[in-house]
Amino acid sequence: MEQPRKPFLSFAGGASVGYITVHLLPEFQKAQNEFNSVLHIPKRFEEYSLYLVATVGFLTFYSINYLVKKSSRKNALASPPLFIAHIGVFVLYNSFIGYYLIKGLKQEPMSLLFFTGVFVLHIMVNDVGLRLDHKRRYDPWGSGVLALSVFSGWLIGFFTTLPTGVFAIWFGWLAGGILLNTIKEELPKERKSKLIPFLLGTIISSTLFFLI
Template sequence: MPMTLITGLMALAFCTVHLFVGKLRFLERTPRSKWLSFAGGVAVGYVFLHILPELGAHATTFGRETQLAAVIAESWVYTLSLAGLVLFYGLERALAVSRDERMTNEGRDRPHRGIFWVHIGASGLLMLMIAYLLNHREDSGTAGLVLYFAAMMLHFVTADFGTRSDHPELYDRRGRWILAVATLGGWALGLLVDLPEIVIACLFAFVAGGIVLLVLKEELPEERKSYFLPFLGGVALYAVLVLGEIHLVVT
């Protein structure tokens, strides 16, 4: 099967999460659904076993393209990653503050529309970059692509579920469609535009910071009452798959 078709099907699968996460009623539980804790574990495993090592590889690319010393190139790449984390942390805080203000002043447990749409726009940009990287990853192997896809699918479930919980009406009416279009647009852009390696390195670093923040935000806060064993199971399963992939490549 052509790789273009495979990545296209993966992008469509991402879109199904954006469009139909509201139908997954079993996730809407207190305490938190065990499936969300499992998905969070997989996403955390992805952060430590794929994102951090790939950041190192992209730092090498950045240093080669810019002729900077290795330590300086690495610092710039991790600074871009930090910028992605800080941006999404700022958006999450703005949502929380807006939600608290409306709850105090109007008795409505919803953020202001403007803040929500800014958050959707930033999330759409993140989805576009993630889908673009389906066709432009440092690890071009099939096994690595499948692991990337699986981790991102589960990450989208937790991230979209959290975004939808902020404003279900706006998410269902337009927000989910914006995310789906951004995802397909990113995949198509990956086919049509072949960016220089240094730009891809910068994109990945920025995306990595956003993913790290969203993973930690969705899984770790105490009020979410997460389940540890499903979380551990997700981490362990992903670690076994990654180590198995590495073993196959080496041997």
């Protein structure tokens, strides 16, 4: 059954794409350079060391999403272990967003306001996808746990600073997840995505990221 896609959600998906292409990829390269330096990665692996971590992140989210879809086709709802695993990876995902807001950004009002807005849009897109995947099982505690995970990541960043290697691995793993989750919410036929809002979200987000 086809599920109409609200223009706002396609706009949010476009904003996430703008974040990936204009901000995340350059930051990813910077994180990889620091990762290589701290962990003394052999020179022949330096160009793609953290990209392997991103690939693991991509495959993690892809595999869980695939298994959830397969299980829900058979039983209407995914099995409880798959539901817990799905929520679990998004706890790590959302926690990093909270941590990144306090440790990965310049603590300037305009920058914080804009990045917070983009991340809120991105989390909303993920929230809709999870609600469609897990239906009545997702609320109330699934959404509550994920909301708290953002705050927990922020608290971690407030009280401590993670070692560079840990931060880079977490960031690399998350980058693969962001890439998959952004695209998968716009591509499926049943989502009936809206092209114009998606393009506007991408263009506006990319422009603002470029200017900040």
